[in-house]
Amino acid sequence: MRTVNIPAGTSLTDLYREHVGDYPKFFKMDTACKLGFLAAELLVKEDPDRFVPREDRAVLVFSRSGSLADDRNYAATMEDFPSPALFVYTLPNTVTGEIAIRNKYEGETSAFVLERFDPEQILDQIVLAFQDRMTRSVLALWVDCPSDEQWEARGWLVDLQDLLPPEEHHCCHGQGGGGCCGRHHHDEGGEEHHCCGHHHEEGGEHHCCHGEGHGEGEHHCHCKENNKE
């Protein structure tokens, strides 16, 4: 799981120039969108195949204030010349749309308002999002922006694998707790091991992962005994 935090007082323009730089639409966004957009950039900028359209990543935004900062900015124009560019941002979910457009995320996008920053409630909603049978990762943001100068902005990128309980997967050598994820390799006695990601019992049946999503020869079952291919 990756996390990010953008402290209040950070220059968003500087952050944009340092980490993005090639997306002029950034300057049309309201503060809440800029925050969410930048938090997402920081979370996903190292992703392989970054801009290939995908349907398996959900984007969720949580706040207490919703679009309050932009609501005030829009309301100030409402009296004589209402601004359409400000109005389209007077929605808590616009930030998810901007992130989806930038990254070609064609999966679920949602926006929620909570009474306070409640990690339990946020985690519950993240887990619920995985009930969509196509969703394999969730980009979740807490972007609370009561004004253009004050905010809290945090983000998390959660993979399905992060949520599966460790007991179901074991390293062949019985190294449980955080166990085998099927993705990362881990050291044991200095030797690199790659788990196949399939549930297997120590000392019992072991299945080589060959062909199961890994390149042949690249990954090995830990245990040489009872090795089925």
Place this chain on the structure above:
Amino acid sequence: MENLINELKLKVIDALNLEGMTPEDIENDAPLFGDEGLGLDSIDVLELIVLLEKNYGIRLATPADGKKVFQSVAVMADYVAANRTK
């Protein structure tokens, strides 16, 4: 007319949040919309409609009218000069 063109460029840059652009970056006859142009979109058309009313007292009825008037800064300037009430 030169003054009006320059004034329009400044107002467009401001209204559409075209960060870092200066009037020198916008050619008078350059298309404002589409990929070859500044890449402005449908919300930008609506903002420009507001710009015309707010600054020059010109009311355009529909976005379709807008697309004709906003083809380039030069076309805009001609239209404003002919129709302004402020």
Place this chain on the structure above:
Amino acid sequence: MREGKSALRLHPDAFGCGQPVFASLLPREGVSGSLFQAICVQAARQAMAEAGIDAASPRTGLVVCSVKGYIEALGHEDVTLAASARKIADALGVTTPPLVVSNACISGLAGMVEGRRMLLAGLYDQVVVVGAEVQSRFIVTGFQSLKALSDEACKPFDATRKGLNLGEAAAAVVISTSAGDIMPTHEQAASARPAASENYFSGRYPKSQFPDAIATLTRADAVWELVEGVIRNDANHISGPSRTGEGSYKALRYLLPLVDKEDIAFVSVHGTSTLYNDEMESIALERAGLLDVPVCALKGTFGHTMGAAGILESILSMLALEEGVVLPTRGFETLGVSRPVRVSAVEMRVTGNAFIKLLSGFGGVNGALLFKKRKAE
């Protein structure tokens, strides 16, 4: 609605916006404080009473859905949906933390998606989902600035359509868990639930506690299953719909494996009567292979009720299918989209036990719900 009545009227100067507005507005006499909060409480209370559920139970959840809530008090009071949800929860006597879904115009639909998921995860045994929208100067001037409103009664899918009408409403449902293979009375559902201490969910596991669990809505003469709900983003533009109906198509595609096409009585579409939305939906329906399924658009009767729409339009669809009909698309006369969508100006008899509710919203969101009528005893 079946008699062809409409709640839409021309309001000469609604909210002092300077132009006449064609909309469906609720009466405001005798209302002090937040009309939005009041209608949420009224609708939710009625649904909860009809369902006979215990508001204060730790197994009762509350989802509140709206786009702008109490926005007309901006500058005077706390207009956050968080503050409104607290007041609504307190008025209803709900003790669990309310969830507010504010996902543009699909909010009501999205709230039902969340309610269903909460049930299947074992978080609650019943969830009240209430959606509401109240119009205001804020919203009306905003849509005026987008040139999205029509100054006449709106005409979904019609060749002369020119924009949407705004509406106000509150709608609420109670969704409950039932075991999949039995007639879900409250007693039977109660016996199928585990003790609270075995809450699977405490393991943060992304699966339903009961492999056979379903989410149901119980009416006087029928039980409906909310089979599935899905949200998909166009990833194209923050306010205009995708020209290829990307998100709507993907939402429909997600649902289709869960139902026999012959069983789909109709699709209740978004049908806002804007040039772009209705055209986009017709393309999405074609791509999903649903052009031969009857379609209805209900906003010609009560306008675009935004946060309430997903719930209101689903409820009306259930009522209609209980009568074996698809409701007329008021305002439609001549097909004005490029695909031959089966939209009708008059009520038609339909066959099938299922319907799909389809909606779209700003931010590129699109959502769809699949409902199936279970056999009544």
